[in-house]
Amino acid sequence: MEGQITAMLRERGFKVTPQRLAIYETLRQTKSHPSAEMIFHELQPLYPTMSLATVYKTIEILKEIGLIQVLNAGEDSFRYDADVSNHPHVRCMKCGRVDDIMGIESEDFIDLISQNTSYKLTGQQFYFYGICPKCQITTPH
Amino acid sequence: MEGQITAMLRERGFKVTPQRLAIYETLRQTKSHPSAEMIFHELQPLYPTMSLATVYKTIEILKEIGLIQVLNAGEDSFRYDADVSNHPHVRCMKCGRVDDIMGIESEDFIDLISQNTSYKLTGQQFYFYGICPKCQITTPH
């Protein structure tokens, strides 16, 4: 599983660079669904010369290869997830964090939709909005 | 049902202006889920002096009052829908159009999610991606 990115980049004719590996690794090691800016700041200490433009360009490639998925939970910016499995996301309307919702079997629901549209479906994203446990405590009413 | 916007604006202390009525009416009379820019261009002939800023400011109010809902189907810009009922949307990856998916009962699915997260849920958006009927014909493979 690990190191797969190297092979997948080369297969598609992309070069393997430290920046690309670092950006993917950052996404693999977090569940916080960071934006480009967040990834950039995360890598700043390790790669002081890294630019935001490189983050965006790398994200574009990783998306194309299918190594990451792109999220927009109603914010101004996009977030990225190295877990490309089909799972819903939930955003806290108070603190802004975005979490995974795991363990949901949505095939039946998707089939139902498929039968109710004339589109040929290729994918989907389910976003939920609410208040996270921590923010429920802070403001309990 | 019609003219409700007038009362709802006044109730909240907002003034009723031709621009606000026109922007809401544009959204009520379409199913294309226009962006701010699209609304602006639609109204340009009728209101030559209308500005994009007014469109954005009005959208902010309509959203606050609950007369419209905000969508982001993975595009750079937001889209707006005067149908605030809870229904999924689908975007064509080829031509970019965004359509409603009606007639879906999603309560059971939402309940299932509700039981699988520690968030206190307040809302959700379901986005599907695919190819619309027209684009399926144009490129049939």
Added chain:
DNA sequence: TTGCTTGCAAAGTTTTTGCAGGCGC
């Protein structure tokens, strides 16, 4: 008349593009 609203312009945010030097292969 009062003060919210409009529309213009400027600014803010996020993302993309152009290009010269650098590095993967």
Added chain:
DNA sequence: GCGCCTGCAAAAACTTTGCAAGCAA
């Protein structure tokens, strides 16, 4: 060494803000 890649800067795209004049109530 060739050609793609990086990083800087500039630009583009979308949205927000400031302010003077205008209009709703």
